[in-house]
Amino acid sequence: MRNWNENFGTIQSLLKNLGLWQFIAALSLAAAVSIWSHLKQLQGPEIFVMALTALTCGVLLVFLVPELLHPRVKVKLTPINGPSPTQLLTVENGGSKQVLRADCTILQRRNDPNRLLPLTFRMEWEYRDLRTSGKLSHGGQRNLVIATAGETRGVDQGHPFEMKWIAITGLSVDGQREEKQRSPWNYGDELPEYDVKITVTSENRKQHVECFTVKAGQTSALEMFAIACPVTAS
Numbered sequence: 542m543r544n545w546n547e548n549f550g551t552i553q554s555l556l557k558n559l560g561l562w563q564f565i566a567a568l569s570l571a572a573a574v575s576i577w578s579h580l581k582q583l584q585g586p587e588i589f590v591m592a593l594t595a596l597t598c599g600v601l602l603v604f605l606v607p608e609l610l611h612p613r614v615k616v617k618l619t620p621i622n623g624p625s626p627t628q629l630l631t632v633e634n635g636g637s638k639q640v641l642r643a644d645c646t647i648l649q650r651r652n653d654p655n656r657l658l659p660l661t662f663r664m665e666w667e668y669r670d671l672r673t674s675g676k677l678s679h680g681g682q683r684n685l686v687i688a689t690a691g692e693t694r695g696v697d698q699g700h701p702f703e704m705k706w707i708a709i710t711g712l713s714v715d716g717q718r719e720e721k722q723r724s725p726w727n728y729g730d731e732l733p734e735y736d737v738k739i740t741v742t743s744e745n746r747k748q749h750v751e752c753f754t755v756k757a758g759q760t761s762a763l764e765m766f767a768i769a770c771p772v773t774a775s
Contacts, residue, residue, distance in 0.1 A: 660722070665712050734757070
């Protein structure tokens with residue numbers, strides 16, 4: 542019995558990885574109903590109707606039950622675009638009261654000659670409070686800190702210089718804001734931009750994923766807008 546259970550678990554895991562488990566489970570249920578109907582000596586049309594009904598019910602069960610038991614996080618993500626040197630992303634909770642966590646993955650960077658580090662890191666809530674950080678009631682909103690912008694001034698070999706920069710930010714190991722990637726540029730250069738994936742999670746719920754481009758702005762310090770996520774990023 543133990544060997545049979547282990548073998549069944551291995552086959553189930555393989556089928557789940559291939560995305561076939563739900564279909565095979567529903568098909569098996571329909572086949573079982575067909576065999577039972579045949580043994581009961583039902584007529585062909587009756588067997589067909591019962592098998593079709595069982596297949597339909599099986600498909601609904603294997604797809605709907607997991608969604609009911611582990612629903613997806615219901616949130617709305619909206620960039621706040623304006624003159625501020627800090628780029629924020631508003632998170633609005635469309636579900637029941639829950640504690641949310643957000644992580645950021647830097648997918649790619651443009652107009653920067655430096656090597657990109659493929660990082661995934663914890664994100665910072667604006668106006669952090671350890672007691673309420675990420676806790677939102679239905680309809681509640683809080684902002685995530687995405688990036689900052691600024692400029693560096695100095696003197697090089699007796700000549701003053703000014704260099705602008707943007708930086709994607711996140712939390713350090715000890716929970717403090719830190720720059721994860723920074724892109725400087727001079728006047729006249731192509732403006733740097735990043736593609737990022739934002740993943741919002743909550744306990745016992747499926748994650749919510751969206752992708753955005755964050756860039757230095759022409760008329761503001763920073764701009765952020767939604768894009769389609771690459772297949773590998775969803």
